[in-house]
Amino acid sequence: MKRAIFPGSFDPITLGHFDIIERGITLFDELIIAIGINADKKYMFTLEERKNFIKACFKDNPKVKVVAYEGLTVHFCQENNVDFILRGLRNPSDFEFEKAIAHTNRDLAPIETVFLLTAASTSYISSSIVRDVIRNNGDYTKLVPKPVRVK
Numbered sequence: 001m002k003r004a005i006f007p008g009s010f011d012p013i014t015l016g017h018f019d020i021i022e023r024g025i026t027l028f029d030e031l032i033i034a035i036g037i038n039a040d041k042k043y044m045f046t047l048e049e050r051k052n053f054i055k056a057c058f059k060d061n062p063k064v065k066v067v068a069y070e071g072l073t074v075h076f077c078q079e080n081n082v083d084f085i086l087r088g089l090r091n092p093s094d095f096e097f098e099k100a101i102a103h104t105n106r107d108l109a110p111i112e113t114v115f116l117l118t119a120a121s122t123s124y125i126s127s128s129i130v131r132d133v134i135r136n137n138g139d140y141t142k143l144v145p146k147p148v149r150v151k
């Protein structure tokens with residue numbers, strides 16, 4: 001069974017994440033969307049909200065699971081029999097950042113990181129831009145999957 005994890009904050013999930021998940025799932029038998037909990041970070045959406053948005057997006061796809069985790073991603077992988085880490089690449093700064101993390105993870109555990117290049121149509125989207133649009137009362141609905149709605 002080929003099991004992969006797609007780790008991130010997903011604050012909130014965007015059309016960019018959605019695209020990577022939809023394409024990633026074709027490569028694996030199971031894809032775990034893993035929401036990393038960082039006690040030092042301030043989030044716009046609660047963990048429950050972030051989880052529920054993702055669950056609603058993929059409610060019809062039994063290959064997609066959603067969990068939250070704390071600590072190192074490689075430890076989560078080892079504890080849950082995960083062999084692959086899926087990440088998305090948008091631009092050179094993503095590449096540099098992801099390269100350092102992937103090399104570090106490979107030093108820590110024999111887990112491969114698989115990169116998918118962003119779709120051209122969603123390459124400019126990030127959760128931080130979405131949060132900025134929300135904070136300033138802009139139309140964020142074009143940037144996120146349908147289940148993501150601000151109350």
Ligand code: ADP
Pocket residue numbers: 007008009010011014015016017020086087088089090094117118119122123124125126127
């Ligand atoms: P972080 O770990 O910095 O909180 P995110 O939760 O925003 O990151 O993203 C998790 C993963 O999704 C990362 O691999 C990131 O590169 C990828 N990603 C985010 N937005 C996009 C996008 N628009 N296109 C492709 N990949 C993306």
